[in-house]
Amino acid sequence: MTITYQVKNSIYVNITNRCPCACTFCLRTHGPGVFGSDSLWLDREPTTDEIAESLATWDYTRFREVVFCGYGEPTERLDALLAVAEHLKMRDASLRIRVNTNGLSDLVNGRPTAGMFANKVDCLSISLNTDDPDEYLAVCRPRFGKAAYPAMLKFAKEATAVVPEVVMTVVGEPVTDSGKQARCRVVAESLGARLRIRPYER
Numbered sequence: 241m242t243i244t245y246q247v248k249n250s251i252y253v254n255i256t257n258r259c260p261c262a263c264t265f266c267l268r269t270h271g272p273g274v275f276g277s278d279s280l281w282l283d284r285e286p287t288t289d290e291i292a293e294s295l296a297t298w299d300y301t302r303f304r305e306v307v308f309c310g311y312g313e314p315t316e317r318l319d320a321l322l323a324v325a326e327h328l329k330m331r332d333a334s335l336r337i338r339v340n341t342n343g344l345s346d347l348v349n350g351r352p353t354a355g356m357f358a359n360k361v362d363c364l365s366i367s368l369n370t371d372d373p374d375e376y377l378a379v380c381r382p383r384f385g386k387a388a389y390p391a392m393l394k395f396a397k398e399a400t401a402v403v404p405e406v407v408m409t410v411v412g413e414p415v416t417d418s419g420k421q422a423r424c425r426v427v428a429e430s431l432g433a434r435l436r437i438r439p440y441e442r
């Protein structure tokens with residue numbers, strides 16, 4: 241079971257395979273693993289202690305960032321995520337912690353959650369994907385239906401008040417043309433976030 245794995249200069253953490261979306265482009269539909277990891281499908285979800293133990297095996301003089309990403313949506317396990325992030329920060333406050341998320345934490349957890357990331361997470365990378373709510377629905381296929389897109393925007397806006405860096409992402413050409421990229425930048429910046437164009441990978 242792969243809980244932690246290396247991607248370039250970062251340690252990625254895989255805490256759940258659950259996700260409220262079924263994105264048409266999801267890497268989970270294209271094979272057993274990514275980034276050289278054999279398999280990111282978990283037999284079962286690791287406990288908080290198991291996550292902390294797996295993280296403790298890495299040499300942090302070589303890695304300066306921990307990324308909650310995985311093969312699923314990390315905020316499906318918000319309590320575990322925040323407990324581990326807090327543990328890491330207590331050990332080394334300078335260690336950068338990023339969460340890659342679809343931004344649907346409020347709907348997943350049934351309450352406002354952006355404020356809970358304060359002082360535990362340095363960067364939230366939120367998948368914006370598009371400026372068009374209908375396209376979002378068609379591409380990300382969230383189980384929350386039309387409520388998902390505005391909830392994701394609200395989460396991002398509230399996160400900018402407490403998390404030092406909030407980045408919203410879209411995939412670059414040919415998935416997102418330059419006109420749509422420009423509109424997505426307006427959306428992200430109107431929320432106080434920065435837009436990042438992710439490279440398109442076949």
Ligand code: SF4
Pocket residue numbers: 259260261262263265266267268311312313342380
């Ligand atoms: S939000 Fe992420 S993990 Fe979930 S289906 Fe979409 S790409 Fe896959």
